[in-house]
Amino acid sequence: MKILVLYLATAVIFLAIDVIGLRHLIRPVFERHIGHLFADPMRMVPAALFYLGYIAGLLWFVSVPALRADDPTAALIGGVLLGLLAYGTYELTNYATLRDWSIEQVALDMIWGGLLTGVSAWAGVIVARMIA
Numbered sequence: 001m002k003i004l005v006l007y008l009a010t011a012v013i014f015l016a017i018d019v020i021g022l023r024h025l026i027r028p029v030f031e032r033h034i035g036h037l038f039a040d041p042m043r044m045v046p047a048a049l050f051y052l053g054y055i056a057g058l059l060w061f062v063s064v065p066a067l068r069a070d071d072p073t074a075a076l077i078g079g080v081l082l083g084l085l086a087y088g089t090y091e092l093t094n095y096a097t098l099r100d101w102s103i104e105q106v107a108l109d110m111i112w113g114g115l116l117t118g119v120s121a122w123a124g125v126i127v128a129r130m131i132a
Helices: 002-037 044-068 072-097 103-131
Strands: none
Touching: 002 044, 002 103, 044 072, 044 103, 072 103
């Protein structure tokens, strides 16, 4: 039960924050550099698969160990590091291989991914501790 609460809380927090960040921070920068590549309409199934899998990975590597150790700060730090690694993999690979990719996209999305993942892991652990 505690893991289900942790997963749902983390997912809701992650998605809520990411919707705001994508709309107001990420999309304007990406539109400026690679807007011509955007799918219209957006492909929701791959997006949903990413979110479901990423949250599961976040729990496996960061949140469950932090919850078991009763250490929300470990979830924050581990989440930031995992987010930097995951978003960095995407961004740095694109920057290395795609002509129109910009260093602005790399920096913004890596920082966003680190903060989003860390805060979501931390908040998910806090909620799970309170509810379960």
